[in-house]
Amino acid sequence: MNAYQPVTTDRAFLLHQVLNAPAQWQALAPFAEIDAELADQVLEESGKFVAEVIAPLNRVGDEVGARWADGAVTMAPGFRDAYQQFWRAGWPALAADPEHGGQGLPAVLEAQLYEMLSAANHGWTMAPGLLHGAYECLKHHGSDELRAQYLSKIATGEWLATMCLTEPQAGSDLGLCATRAAPQADGTHAISGTKIFISGGEHDLSDNIVHLVLAREPGSPPGPKGLSLYLVPKFYADGTRSAVVCERIEEKMGLHGSPTCVMRFDDARGWIVGAPGKGLAAMFVMMNAARLHVALQGIGLLDAAWQKADAYSKERRQMRAPGAKDTSFIADHPAMRRLLDTQRAWVDGGRVLAYQTALELDIARHHPDAARRQQAERWCALTTPVLKAAWTHQAFHGGSDCLQVFGGHGYVREWGIEQHVRDARVAMIYEGTNEIQAIDLLLRKALADGGAAFSALLDDAHAALGSSDLAAPVAARFDRLQALTRELVAACAHDKQLAYWVADDYLRAVAIALLGWAGARIEAVAGAAPDPERWLAPVRALGHWVLPEFDMRCAIVGQRLASATATA
Numbered sequence: 001m002n003a004y005q006p007v008t009t010d011r012a013f014l015l016h017q018v019l020n021a022p023a024q025w026q027a028l029a030p031f032a033e034i035d036a037e038l039a040d041q042v043l044e045e046s047g048k049f050v051a052e053v054i055a056p057l058n059r060v061g062d063e064v065g066a067r068w069a070d071g072a073v074t075m076a077p078g079f080r081d082a083y084q085q086f087w088r089a090g091w092p093a094l095a096a097d098p099e100h101g102g103q104g105l106p107a108v109l110e111a112q113l114y115e116m117l118s119a120a121n122h123g124w125t126m127a128p129g130l131l132h133g134a135y136e137c138l139k140h141h142g143s144d145e146l147r148a149q150y151l152s153k154i155a156t157g158e159w160l161a162t163m164c165l166t167e168p169q170a171g172s173d174l175g176l177c178a179t180r181a182a183p184q185a186d187g188t189h190a191i192s193g194t195k196i197f198i199s200g201g202e203h204d205l206s207d208n209i210v211h212l213v214l215a216r217e218p219g220s221p222p223g224p225k226g227l228s229l230y231l232v233p234k235f236y237a238d239g240t241r242s243a244v245v246c247e248r249i250e251e252k253m254g255l256h257g258s259p260t261c262v263m264r265f266d267d268a269r270g271w272i273v274g275a276p277g278k279g280l281a282a283m284f285v286m287m288n289a290a291r292l293h294v295a296l297q298g299i300g301l302l303d304a305a306w307q308k309a310d311a312y313s314k315e316r317r318q319m320r321a322p323g324a325k326d327t328s329f330i331a332d333h334p335a336m337r338r339l340l341d342t343q344r345a346w347v348d349g350g351r352v353l354a355y356q357t358a359l360e361l362d363i364a365r366h367h368p369d370a371a372r373r374q375q376a377e378r379w380c381a382l383t384t385p386v387l388k389a390a391w392t393h394q395a396f397h398g399g400s401d402c403l404q405v406f407g408g409h410g411y412v413r414e415w416g417i418e419q420h421v422r423d424a425r426v427a428m429i430y431e432g433t434n435e436i437q438a439i440d441l442l443l444r445k446a447l448a449d450g451g452a453a454f455s456a457l458l459d460d461a462h463a464a465l466g467s468s469d470l471a472a473p474v475a476a477r478f479d480r481l482q483a484l485t486r487e488l489v490a491a492c493a494h495d496k497q498l499a500y501w502v503a504d505d506y507l508r509a510v511a512i513a514l515l516g517w518a519g520a521r522i523e524a525v526a527g528a529a530p531d532p533e534r535w536l537a538p539v540r541a542l543g544h545w546v547l548p549e550f551d552m553r554c555a556i557v558g559q560r561l562a563s564a565t566a567t568a
């Protein structure tokens with residue numbers, strides 16, 4: 001069974017030829033000096049680290065996994081050593097500010113790193129995957145004292161962080177969180193309660209763990225408005241251990257390399273992060289960063305499954321394919337070619353969209369023009385839920401299609417493809433389930449301002465294609481989405497349930513329209529690639545097997561809309 005091999009030349013092609021990324025980040029003051037050559041070196045070196053250190057540990061992470069005994073968690077063999085190499089080499093600090101020990105590089109390079117890491121070893125990557133969000137949350141909301149003590153430790157990854165939200169009765173509905181935070185005379189809070197499903201709540205990868213915990217003060221209003229965010233470390237500055245205990249870790253379908261912990265807080269001393277009652281707002285800084293990372297997990301996991309399936313399809317002989325003169329391979333059979341090229345199209349298009357979103361994150365922070373910053377914020381707000389939901393869905397369902405390429409050999413453990421399918425399933429659930437992403441997109445974002453921001457996003461995306469022949473079908477799909485959104489705005493005013501019924505199909509239609517846009521961007525420059533067919537075959541598959549679904553999704557939404565309008 002082969003470990004994942006990152007293909008950095010593909011990623012460089014998308015970054016340079018398709019997105020012209022260096023020109024985009026060089027317009028921003030902090031990155032003005034970062035040229036394409038430096039970006040390529042980072043990509044090359046990170047790909048080497050992923051291939052040599054992280055990918056070979058994927059199997060042991062699945063087979064041995066994390067183990068719990070007496071409150072301590074031992075990670076799979078090799079995991080701690082790999083993590084120590086990772087942070088000491090500066091990888092977690094790639095995009096953090098130099099004043100906090102970071103390297104100050106564009107977020108898109110960090111996005112590429114995490115996509116490769118997730119493809120190579122999803123379980124291991126769960127631990128550092130939360131660092132970036134914890135860093136942003138503390139940077140924006142932490143007090144001066146907390147920032148002085150924790151920010152550089154988190155930025156560099158010397159200490160890992162957790163996100164402690166979920167409780168037995170509170171998952172999607174975090175307003176039901178019951179963990180208490182009792183104010184103390186010295187300004188700290190005593191945190192008590194039980195959090196479940198906490199990724200990396202306990203482990204031996206780093207010497208300290210910083211927990212960010214959602215809890216409520218006694219007497220605070222019920223629901224989300226009563227929630228505040230608190231920081232509780234595993235070890236305090238004087239070396240004493242906090243009253244935080246890992247009670248057990250979950251037995252799971254996959255992702256065995258990552259301990260999913262039940263964490264008990266017994267009057268643990270903690271400090272508030274941000275204003276009282278604004279815990280969810282502070283946490284959303286962390287969750288938004290994490291959502292793009294989860295989308296990258298989806299893209300990476302699908303790429304890893306595709307890579308295995310593609311290699312197998314070229315090795316295994318099979319009866320003669322239609323029109324072939326000789327014995328063929330699985331890859332020569334149209335049914336399998338269709339399947340492989342389709343998943344390749346989802347990976348390539350997902351990368352274009354996710355890398356552009358990472359670029360827009362930096363533009364939103366640093367662009368000198370306020371209108372451009374606002375445009376970038378709009379892009380991030382609207383595309384992040386789409387990327388998270390659609391590409392994690394595809395990682396599981398498309399990964400299962402890749403398993404199909406192996407026939408019975410995919411269902412047994414030998415080739416390792418079944419692990420990808422098991423591991424990928426959870427990404428549809430955590431960081432806000434895919435149903436919650438769909439509601440976020442349609443209700444909170446697309447409909448909230450009468451469709452104006454969404455319509456402007458599609459206009460911006462269309463403008464980026466120019467007036468080539470490729471732009472016309474993309475524009476037609478965008479026009480249809482804009483019309484559908486206008487109709488939904490009108491109908492939802494008198495039917496309070498309608499948007500909830502159609503949100504999933506609406507998100508899927510948006511995802512496919514954006515995928516079509518990404519495919520057109522690739523097609524426009526594929527001729528300049530060393531092997532144009534590498535890029536054009538997936539674009540053709542997109543046209544044949546994926547884009548027709550757009551009409552079906554719009555029809556489903558339209559039908560529900562018509563029945564709502566008829567009964568109004």
Ligand SMILES: Cc1cc2nc3c(=O)[nH]c(=O)nc-3n(C[C@H](O)[C@H](O)[C@H](O)COP(=O)(O)OP(=O)(O)OC[C@H]3O[C@@H](n4cnc5c(N)ncnc54)[C@H](O)[C@@H]3O)c2cc1C
Nearest residue numbers: 163164165166171172197198199260426429430431433435
């Ligand atoms: C491996 C793993 C790692 C995790 N890591 C963390 C972590 O590090 N930190 C943390 O805090 N949590 C973590 N979680 C928890 C995860 O975020 C929750 O499982 C998730 O938010 C869903 O909550 P729930 O499981 O209670 O399901 P529920 O909220 O009970 O949802 C059940 C189903 O109902 C649907 N649903 C719920 N509400 C609505 C609605 N309003 N409209 C439509 N559909 C709805 C959901 O989409 C879902 O399909 C992790 C979970 C797993 C499995």
